[in-house]
Amino acid sequence: MKSQLKIYNTLAREKQVFEPLVPGHVGFYVCGPTVYSDVHLGNCRTFICFDVVHRYLVKLGYKVRYVRNITDVGHLVDDQDDGEDKIAKKAKVMELEPMEVVQHYTNGFHEMMEIFNCNKPNIEPSATGHIIEQIEMVQQILDKGFAYESNGSVYFDVKKFSESYPYGELSGRVLDDLRSGTRELDGQSEKRDSLDFAIWKAASDEHIMRWNSPWGEGFPGWHLECSVMSQKYLGETFDIHGGGMDLKFPHHECEIAQSVASYGTSPVRYWMHTNMVTVNGEKMGKSNGNSIMPAELFSGDHPLLTKGYSPMALRFFILQSHYSSNFDISNDALQASEKGYQRLMNSYKVLHELEYASNGSGIDAAEEKEIQDLCEKCYDRMNDDFNTAETIAVLFDMSKKINSFKEKHIPISSISEDTFQLLKATFTEFVRDVLGLKEETTGDNGLTDELIGFILEMRNASRERKDWATSDQIRDKLTELKIQVKDGKEGVSWTVG
RNA sequence: GACUCCGUGGCGAACUGGGAACGCUCGUGUCUGCAAAACACGUAUGAGUCGGUUCGAUUCCGACCGGAGUCUCCA
Incomplete structure (x- = not known):
């Protein structure tokens, strides 16, 4: 109910x-x-x-x-x-x-x-x-x-x-x-x-x-x-x-x-x-002369900002507080939200790459219930006057579970396939359909994917040769280009940002 | 002046009459060739101040201090 x-x-x-x-x-x-x-x-x-x-x-x-x-x-x-x-x-x-x-x-x-x-x-x-x-x-x-x-x-x-x-x-x-x-x-x-x-x-x-x-x-x-x-x-x-x-x-x-x-x-x-958006505690208003325009936010070309922030990072930032609260914009807060947004979207990606597999070791009833409760909580929180801040908190709890499944800290077979599908559907629908958050793409028709895939293959080859100098050089250069390389158990993955 | 609302950790920010979420930051550990990521644990013995109600208040009531909004165009 x-x-x-x-x-x-x-x-x-x-x-x-x-x-x-x-x-x-x-x-x-x-x-x-x-x-x-x-x-x-x-x-x-x-x-x-x-x-x-x-x-x-x-x-x-x-x-x-x-x-x-x-x-x-x-x-x-x-x-x-x-x-x-x-x-x-x-x-x-x-x-x-x-x-x-x-x-x-x-x-x-x-x-x-x-x-x-x-x-x-x-x-x-x-x-x-x-x-x-x-x-x-x-x-x-x-x-x-x-x-x-x-x-x-x-x-x-x-x-x-x-x-x-x-x-x-x-x-x-x-x-x-x-x-x-x-x-x-x-x-x-x-x-x-x-x-x-x-x-x-x-x-x-x-x-x-x-x-x-x-x-x-x-x-x-x-x-x-x-x-x-x-x-x-x-x-x-x-x-x-x-x-x-x-x-x-x-x-x-x-x-x-x-x-x-x-x-x-x-x-x-x-x-x-x-409620109103404030800047340094003062209401942002067309006639107050303290407006920050979206273009300034994206480019970071504003005295208050040290860098640019993406539209989705702002959307996430906004939804991290309740609509009826005052909302103060600051560079530090934006930065924290940007990180959080990336973390959430990373779990989103991980979830969609996860596949359910039963190994016959049996289902953990407590784990099963915990996941189901989290799914229901999403509705409870939104039902409470559209509390997006609390909903996001629940989604982060789900993120931990998702990442644990991926890293095999929790065997995915400890929950039933139905519960896994419920988790997948609920998480996806709340992130994408309800909060309206989407992955930000580079918009280059997959060229980046192909290129980085190739570069990482080369790096893997040098790693197999234990040529750490080369593999680290590749990684450092990619990091410089804001591409984060993640060596996982199941192979290497990467994210922008 | 009138009417609202707010004051929570290093930062942002929720909920709640009885263990103070979540994100960022920081620390430790697991993992790793190393790092990152991920995961685990830890980080406010205290919620502007002072009273009151209560067995018990951050949460209810009152006063005060501080901040904001509306009363004029503004989302």
């Missing part, structure tokens, strides 16, 4: 047993990037974590509809009335058509997701592709009386809304506290209340991104696209909504308010939030 999946629901502030709305199916929405700049490692962490969530849900047998949006309009530089659209601003700076900016950074984002081995969502809707639906939602909210028009813009009436429904439940905000924290509106403002937010924004004359609407030419407000697109593809209520912690307020709070205002029900059953 396997344990049940539990998810820490940020709305309820507790771990809850996951029960999908429709048995066997999961509606899963993740807030994607605003495509006006390159993604940094903080962005990547969130998407990698939710990639694992998605992968595990699939592993559990759910039919998952995974929606991750692209925000390509509406995200203002600030919340002032003269706030500029982020995409439009970048377009001006780069002297490009706004959609060129969008396409450029969307491509870059997709490329990174591919490099980090993240599965593609089932639907990746963009805000500009859903202008009509957004206008409809604005109209619905107006019809319900929870919004008002002002100079061609439409604002969500937070005060009015809060008289009928709770506002601030997700982020734990109290309206009066919020209001006291904001500065007074000047006479120029179109808003009735400082807490109101734009759901439709009138376009000024020079604004390039504009659409016709019942309120004149304009563009949709930032929070609206997620409400509209999640509703369109997952329904008025769906199972899981994920995003970074920094989106909790105001973005997700506003999403809830918009959905409740337009059709009366809270949209999400389980809210999940990933």
